[in-house]
Amino acid sequence: MTGPVSRTSLLLLLTVLTACGGDEPLEQLEEEAADCPLLPAVPLGSAPSTSVLLNAYYLQDEAAREIRGGLGESPVVEETLAKAAALGAWGVRTLGFNDDPNKRGVSTIQVAPGVYDETSLQALDLVLTRAAHHGVKLVLPLGNFWNAYGGARQYVTWAGLPDPKEGDPRFFTHRGVIGLYTQYITTLLSRVNTLDGIRYGEHPAVLGWELLNEPRGVGLDRRGEAMRAWVDELSGVVQALAPGHLVGTGEEGFDTSFEGYDAGAWRSASGSSLFEASTSFRQNTASPLIGFGSAHFYPEAWGLRPGAMARSGARWISEHAALAGQLGKPLFLGEFGLSNQGVFSLEERRALYRGWLRCAWRAGVGGIAPWMFAYDARPDAWDDFTFYFRDGTTPEDPSNRYADLVIEAAARAGSR
DSSP, rough: OSSOOOOOHHHHHHHHGGGGOOOOOHHHHHHHHHHOOOOOOOOOOSOOTTEEEEEEHHHHHHHHHHHHOOOOSSHHHHHHHHHHHHHSEEEEEEEEEOOGGGGTHHHHHHETTEEOHHHOOOOOOHHHHHHHHOOOOEEEEOBBBBTTTHHHHHHHHHOSSOOOOOTTGGGOOOHHHHHHHHHHHHHHHHBBOOOTTTGGGTTTOOOOOOOOEEEOOOOSSSSSSHHHHHHHHHHHHHHOOOTEEEEEEEOOOOOOTTTTTTTHHHTTTTTGGOOOOOOHHHHHHSSHHOOOHHHOOOTTTTTTTGGGHHHHHHHHHHHHHHHHTTTTOEEEEEEEEOEEEEEEEEEHHHHHHHHHHHHHHTTOOEEESSOBBBOTTGGGGGTTTOOOOOTTTTOGGGSSSSSSHHHHHHHHHHOO
């Protein structure tokens, strides 16, 4: 879930950058994006190596609206999961939380600390049950760094602390806030699904849980120690409740130094700030109960030069895969994307996506998930990274953008 910049800010940034790139031949873009070393494959749990997953964060939200509207099922959930399966995707990454105060009575799960809306929880029951029916595994973040769907700020507000803000660092350090978040995790993973009688912490539809969507160390110590302590504590909570499931941090892959990365290349790409983050991919992935390394990639939002984006993506994927592999853990590139309104044309974006998917296969990543797959009725304008598999079309239809690339990559998974 993109949170670094607003749609308006991103478009302004891309306007400035347009004169600088996006004009390389398609073959060159793809080859640069695919230029990764061949690394040992490290699968993501039971998934084939380099499995493709789809991001569809909205499933619980939409299911709750439909159930509350009187439907016994969710057409959105059915369409999304059926199409994910048809594209060969191994799984779907979708929200395992909803703390949004503006959606109370509609889809909010936790309406106050320790107070839950049963209908909204039944919507998540439905998502798990239907995922199992379609043979699609789920990766579920348990909360959000950003304000969307409640976020860290909501927990800080609930704890009664003054001046809560987006990504509030007290979320990671204040004992009262950590207690509230632990309470939610305990309640959710202890829940018995009302549709199939299976406890969430044992549910076969779940591939893994993420401690948070895109945790950042803003306001924490520069060495990343506070974030690592939080990761250690919360991963222990999740593992105790879901011992058969993988646990990931959900982070973007930032780090506290260039150790393990190509410093010269990243300085040239104007990405040095990615390595001054007060949270460390290396340290967090080394946490004993973390089962996979987590990274995302949004080069436009991060201010990388357009001319450097192809190779930067390859470098980001392969370097993080190598670091995770050294720890005996798979890498899950849980989000990546280029804006539909940005520097690159659709054909250029397709070349870059195809290259990065090939790179992931060469680097032996556990899983890779482009952002963001939509059901047909979801407006394109709601997300700058939307793609589809529209009814009545073939996957390669330009209106779908990347559906055929998902099929290609899914067919390649596990073939090493």
